[in-house]
Amino acid sequence: MTESAEAVDRAGHESRPVNDEVVRITDLSKTFHKRGLKALDDVNVTLRHGTFTSVIGPSGCGKSTLLKIMAGLIPATSGEILLNGKPVTGPRQDIGIMFQQPTLLPWRTSLDNVLLPIEIRSGSAAAKAHSEDALKLLELVGLSGFDQVRPYELSGGMAQRVAICRMLVTGPAILLLDEPFGALDELTREYMNVELQRICRERDATSFMVTHAIPEAVFLADQVFVMSARPGRIATVVDVDLPRPRTLDMMTTPEFGALVRRVRGTLDMGIDGGGLV
Amino acid sequence: MTQKTELQGAPSAMSAAEETWYSGTWIDRIPQPVSITVLGALMLGVWWLIYEIEFVSQVLLPGPVETFEELWDATTNILTGGHVAEGLWITTQEVIWGFLTAGILGFVLGVVVGETRLGRKAVMPYLVAFNALPKVAFAPVFVAWFGFGVNSKIVMAAFIAFFPVIVDTAAGLAAVDADTLMLFQSMESNRWQTLRKLKLPSALPFIFAGLKTAAVFSVVGAVVGEYLGGGHGLGELIRFSAQTLRIDRVFALIVYLGVIGIVLFGIVAWTERKLLYWHKSDLLEVEGKFTAGA
Numbered sequence: 001m002t003e004s005a006e007a008v009d010r011a012g013h014e015s016r017p018v019n020d021e022v023v024r025i026t027d028l029s030k031t032f033h034k035r036g037l038k039a040l041d042d043v044n045v046t047l048r049h050g051t052f053t054s055v056i057g058p059s060g061c062g063k064s065t066l067l068k069i070m071a072g073l074i075p076a077t078s079g080e081i082l083l084n085g086k087p088v089t090g091p092r093q094d095i096g097i098m099f100q101q102p103t104l105l106p107w108r109t110s111l112d113n114v115l116l117p118i119e120i121r122s123g124s125a126a127a128k129a130h131s132e133d134a135l136k137l138l139e140l141v142g143l144s145g146f147d148q149v150r151p152y153e154l155s156g157g158m159a160q161r162v163a164i165c166r167m168l169v170t171g172p173a174i175l176l177l178d179e180p181f182g183a184l185d186e187l188t189r190e191y192m193n194v195e196l197q198r199i200c201r202e203r204d205a206t207s208f209m210v211t212h213a214i215p216e217a218v219f220l221a222d223q224v225f226v227m228s229a230r231p232g233r234i235a236t237v238v239d240v241d242l243p244r245p246r247t248l249d250m251m252t253t254p255e256f257g258a259l260v261r262r263v264r265g266t267l268d269m270g271i272d273g274g275g276l277v
Numbered sequence: 278m279t280q281k282t283e284l285q286g287a288p289s290a291m292s293a294a295e296e297t298w299y300s301g302t303w304i305d306r307i308p309q310p311v312s313i314t315v316l317g318a319l320m321l322g323v324w325w326l327i328y329e330i331e332f333v334s335q336v337l338l339p340g341p342v343e344t345f346e347e348l349w350d351a352t353t354n355i356l357t358g359g360h361v362a363e364g365l366w367i368t369t370q371e372v373i374w375g376f377l378t379a380g381i382l383g384f385v386l387g388v389v390v391g392e393t394r395l396g397r398k399a400v401m402p403y404l405v406a407f408n409a410l411p412k413v414a415f416a417p418v419f420v421a422w423f424g425f426g427v428n429s430k431i432v433m434a435a436f437i438a439f440f441p442v443i444v445d446t447a448a449g450l451a452a453v454d455a456d457t458l459m460l461f462q463s464m465e466s467n468r469w470q471t472l473r474k475l476k477l478p479s480a481l482p483f484i485f486a487g488l489k490t491a492a493v494f495s496v497v498g499a500v501v502g503e504y505l506g507g508g509h510g511l512g513e514l515i516r517f518s519a520q521t522l523r524i525d526r527v528f529a530l531i532v533y534l535g536v537i538g539i540v541l542f543g544i545v546a547w548t549e550r551k552l553l554y555w556h557k558s559d560l561l562e563v564e565g566k567f568t569a570g571a
């Protein structure tokens with residue numbers, strides 16, 4: 001804990017001018033025709049380089065659907081997504097993704113799990129050539145020495161850190177995270193939030209994270225998108241101008257509390273506000 | 278550093294959890310070797326008692342002593358290469374060929390069924406329905422088609438053992454984790470890569486469950502084939518012994534049938550343990566989940 005806290009303090013990047021656009025989503029809609037369900041309606045999003053965006057909203061409002069469309073995993077019904085100026089029409093190497101479950105292959109070591117995206121795209125030889133990069137990534141997330149360990153020997157938090165490395169190994173332009181720490185206990189989750197902030201700052205990453213925990217959303221984000229359901233749309237954008245790097249202590253400050261209240265206030269929880277912290 | 282302790286701490290925490298306040302009655306505390314021996318002796322005792330008081334005719338139910346004598350005779354016969362050895366060898370061959378045919382065919386077709394939409398939607402329901410049929414009922418048909426030699430027995434063994442393999446293989450491929458599949462999609466994995474690097478390895482516990490069932494079923498198939506189709510295997514020896522009311526010999530020969538099944542099952546289980554080193558606790562859960570009786 002202390003090690004990583006130091007790393008966060010040390011990082012202290014200058015606040016860079018952030019104008020360069022990584023993702024631009026225009027008038028995106030998605031209808032699931034089989035069920036005649038309009039999952040997303042008229043979504044417009046701009047993500048700038050090096051920023052962290054949290055997405056929060058009631059269950060079933062289309063958060064995962066939006067993320068999958070951004071990842072090129074399912075097509076949009078209308079609208080356009082540009083990633084680094086090029087339309088997303090399918091999965092791409094410059095898109096990194098991670099889910100609530102670590103989805104590690106249990107028969108592979110941590111190292112081989114991290115190298116999997118390279119192995120799939122460019123073959124085993126290329127994967128082998130990137131071993132050093134993968135080891136550095138494992139070191140970055142605090143897992144040096146665990147490269148030959150298999151998933152069943154890892155705790156939930158450790159497994160998610162391996163998944164982070166796997167997401168980062170191809171050097172993606174955008175990180176898409178779907179409730180990445182939703183299955184972890186509260187303490188591990190807070191720790192992972194601090195870690196993710198440090199990793200994102202060190203890699204200067206552009207991140208887009210779905211979550212159902214308001215404090216987590218605020219803690220990590222430069223901006224919080226609050227979505228509403230039926231049809232799913234971005235109802236409000238809450239800018240978070242807390243200084244970085246953020247520490248867990250900040251979560252008890254009045255400023256943080258005010259932001260959490262603002263997000264909570266804009267959340268239309270529908271009939272069942274289930275799962276919202 | 279904290280992670281290291283986390284890792285090493287896990288096993289000791291597990292064993293500590295087993296020590297609970299409740300320690301059971303004295304019966305639960307008997308060591309396993311003792312309880313197994315006592316229970317075995319008890320069963321032999323009951324058997325011997327039933328024999329001694331002639332609860333049923335001694336001709337129909339031989340005692341343990343007679344049976345062990347007969348088992349001894351069968352063993353010497355096998356060791357000296359007599360007709361029991363010949364029968365054991367014939368049945369073993371039938372079982373092995375039946376098992377191999379079922380294993381290879383079931384696996385290959387299971388992959389085809391599990392990997393194609395048509396297979397999953399159209400073929401799988403038929404397989405499940407077929408699997409529920411009493412397949413031994415087909416034995417006379419195979420005898421009619423393939424004659425009284427070993428072929429009809431091999432076909433019968435393969436036929437019975439085939440279904441658990443194909444059904445479990447297809448089910449295992451279909452049971453792949455949806456998120457991991459999506460991950461492979463995001464890595465632009467082609468169909469062959471997804472099959473080889475994700476689906477087949479994660480289906481292995483299912484496939485081995487099918488193969489273990491097949492190991493047992495192929496012995497059933499071979500013996501049923503021999504009962505109905507003659508030949509010179511153990512099944513025929515058993516049938517003949519029963520007709521001449523040598524039940525003690527029947528029992529002795531059944532023990533050797535069991536040996537064939539146990540050895541084959543053991544080989545499959547051993548291979549599974551070697552291959553599935555990564556697959557720890559859920560091993561027993563999956564076993565036999567998708568297989569109905571023969």
Ligand SMILES: Nc1ncnc2c1ncn2[C@@H]1O[C@H](COP(=O)(O)OP(=O)(O)O)[C@@H](O)[C@H]1O
Binds near residue numbers: 034062065
């Ligand atoms: N493949 C699909 N086919 C039909 N409906 C879907 C599909 N995927 C998601 N949906 C529906 O779209 C809506 C949004 O789902 P999702 O994006 O998973 O919500 P969230 O992640 O915000 O909880 C839900 O009503 C869900 O049932």
Ligand SMILES: [Mg+2]
Binds near residue numbers: 065
């Ligand atoms: Mg979701």
